[in-house]
Amino acid sequence: MNNAKILLKRKKLYEQEIENILNNKLTLEDNMINLENMHLHKIAVNALSYAANTHKKFNNEINTQKVEKIIDTIQENKDIQEEINQVLSFNLLNNVDDDEIDKELNLLKEQSLEEKLSAKVNKIPELPKDKEVLQVKSSEEVRVSKNNEESDDEELKELIGEMT
Numbered sequence: 001m002n003n004a005k006i007l008l009k010r011k012k013l014y015e016q017e018i019e020n021i022l023n024n025k026l027t028l029e030d031n032m033i034n035l036e037n038m039h040l041h042k043i044a045v046n047a048l049s050y051a052a053n054t055h056k057k058f059n060n061e062i063n064t065q066k067v068e069k070i071i072d073t074i075q076e077n078k079d080i081q082e083e084i085n086q087v088l089s090f091n092l093l094n095n096v097d098d099d100e101i102d103k104e105l106n107l108l109k110e111q112s113l114e115e116k117l118s119a120k121v122n123k124i125p126e127l128p129k130d131k132e133v134l135q136v137k138s139s140e141e142v143r144v145s146k147n148n149e150e151s152d153d154e155e156l157k158e159l160i161g162e163m164t
Contacts, residue, residue, distance in 0.1 A: 113163050
């Protein structure tokens, strides 16, 4: 029985040792996880620190007064360009003589009137040139002819009115 007791004690010692080893293993794994987390935290803090320093550097280089000064310079340059454009356009308009413009306008009106008159003249039918027998028009044809002549006279008066 002594041997059995020794074996049971030995078994109990082994079980306790296994339990201690498993506990140590869990402790080591827990420490490894904590170290990994600390490493990730360090990386994050370094990144945040770098971003803050860079942001501060940019703010020192570019502040609101510098931006306002740049915008003012741009606006001044735009104003100068606008003045130049106004001077140039004023000189261009002053170089044109109003009398020349009026003469050219009247010439264009006359040409337009002449074109309209020549178009009307071209509409007048030509008389027959050979010795054909002229037929007497009926009274209705004479009325239509007179109406056409009256409308031609009215158009001529309108054209003369446009010239003046």
